[in-house]
Amino acid sequence: MNTIPNISFKSSEGATEIEFLPLAELFTRIAKDPNHNPKEPHRIGFFALLVVTEGAGIHQVDLKDYAIRKGSVLKIAKGQVHAFQKDYSYNGYLVVFTEDFVLRYFSKSSVNFISHLYNYHISDPLVENSTFNDFFLEQLTQEIQTESTYAKKEIISKILEIYLLKLERLAHKSIQKKGTKKHQELFFDFKNLVEKNYTKTRNVKDYAALLHISSKHLNKIVQDVTLNTAKHFIDNYVILEIKRSIFSSSLSLKEVAYQSGFDEVTNFTKYFKNHTDLSPKEYKATL
Numbered sequence: 001m002n003t004i005p006n007i008s009f010k011s012s013e014g015a016t017e018i019e020f021l022p023l024a025e026l027f028t029r030i031a032k033d034p035n036h037n038p039k040e041p042h043r044i045g046f047f048a049l050l051v052v053t054e055g056a057g058i059h060q061v062d063l064k065d066y067a068i069r070k071g072s073v074l075k076i077a078k079g080q081v082h083a084f085q086k087d088y089s090y091n092g093y094l095v096v097f098t099e100d101f102v103l104r105y106f107s108k109s110s111v112n113f114i115s116h117l118y119n120y121h122i123s124d125p126l127v128e129n130s131t132f133n134d135f136f137l138e139q140l141t142q143e144i145q146t147e148s149t150y151a152k153k154e155i156i157s158k159i160l161e162i163y164l165l166k167l168e169r170l171a172h173k174s175i176q177k178k179g180t181k182k183h184q185e186l187f188f189d190f191k192n193l194v195e196k197n198y199t200k201t202r203n204v205k206d207y208a209a210l211l212h213i214s215s216k217h218l219n220k221i222v223q224d225v226t227l228n229t230a231k232h233f234i235d236n237y238v239i240l241e242i243k244r245s246i247f248s249s250s251l252s253l254k255e256v257a258y259q260s261g262f263d264e265v266t267n268f269t270k271y272f273k274n275h276t277d278l279s280p281k282e283y284k285a286t287l
Contacts, residue, residue: 007036008045017101018156020140021094041083047117048082048096049164050074051133055090059083061125062227073127073167077120079236081227093137097160099240103247104287105157114164116171118240127171136163186211187225190218191233198238199261204230239275246284253280 021029030038041063050059056069060083061076068074068090076082078099102117116123139159143152193207201207207230208218215230222230238260245256257268257280272280 005036005040005042006045007042017104017153018095018097018160020144021096023088023090023092023094026094038084039086041081043079043081044076045078046096046098047078047102048076048094050076050092050094051137052090052092053133053137054092057088057090058085059088060085066126068126071129071131071133073130073133075116075120075123075125075127075164075167077116077118077125079226079228080120080125095140095160099243100286101153101157103243105154106161110161110165114161114168116168117164124171127167130167130170132163132166183221183224186213186218186221190222190230194234194237198234198241199259202234202238202261204234207234235275239272242272242280243283246280247287253284256280 027038030036036042041060050068050073052068052070052072054070056067058065059068059074060066061074062081066074070090074082102111106114111117116125136159140156143156143159146152189211190207193210197207197210204215204218208215211218213221219230222228222233226233228236242256242260245251245259246253249256251259253268254265257265260268262268262271269279269281272278272283276283278286
């Protein structure tokens with residue numbers, strides 16, 4: 001059985017949280033990496049926007065093919081699996097940015113509206129017939145190329161944030177939900193329970209018990225909707241909340257650990273490092 005590789009954010013020199021690439025440049029860069037074939041399914045550890053400016057083709061997201069053409073935008077969230085077609089016949093750009101960039105620069109209210117960032121399991125990645133792609137690309141190119149570094153990332157983030165909000169409004173009427181209606185309802189119940197109780201338990205069995213179903217059934221529901229396990233969903237949510245706490249509060253790491261439901265700082269550190277490859281202290285030092 002083939003495993004789906006996980007691809008982390010790798011930028012060019014100086015681009016640590018966001019990058020804007022013509023597809024031709026992207027494939028030239030990837031060609032130098034024998035370990036990554038973008039035309040095979042791979043799971044990304046960052047966010048990406050595929051903006052099509054010319055031509056038409058197919059792009060696969062979460063093992064489903066999407067027909068894309070000029071005016072199309074594919075929103076690919078952290079944790080999703082995607083693949084380029086073998087002989088693509090379209091041009092465009094790929095905008096890639098990290099979760100840290102979102103947490104640092106986007107307003108919380110915007111993140112709540114931009115559902116595909118963290119709720120990709122309930123929204124369709126494809127937005128069609130966007131009339132504002134060219135303006136977005138022009139504004140982003142202009143700001144990236146400007147020599148002044150004063151408030152540069154802040155301005156870039158607002159250009160991107162507004163663009164994502166406009167895409168969300170355009171896509172709002174055509175949300176597609178995955179899984180059966182019953183599975184969707186149970187998944188949302190599970191999601192709400194995780195948000196309410198993640199500081200008390202990270203155990204799949206506990207959430208299954210609260211839902212009055214078996215752990216096996218819960219895993220089946222979550223996999224139908226997200227293509228990931230219930231444990232993966234819980235851990236991703238906990239790590240996100242820890243990062244938010246580190247970003248947005250003046251709490252010490254010890255206080256963040258206790259606030260996040262860890263009795264021992266050593267367990268908190270081990271858990272965070274297992275999922276991010278950094279200790280909380282190392283992560284905080286990057287901010």
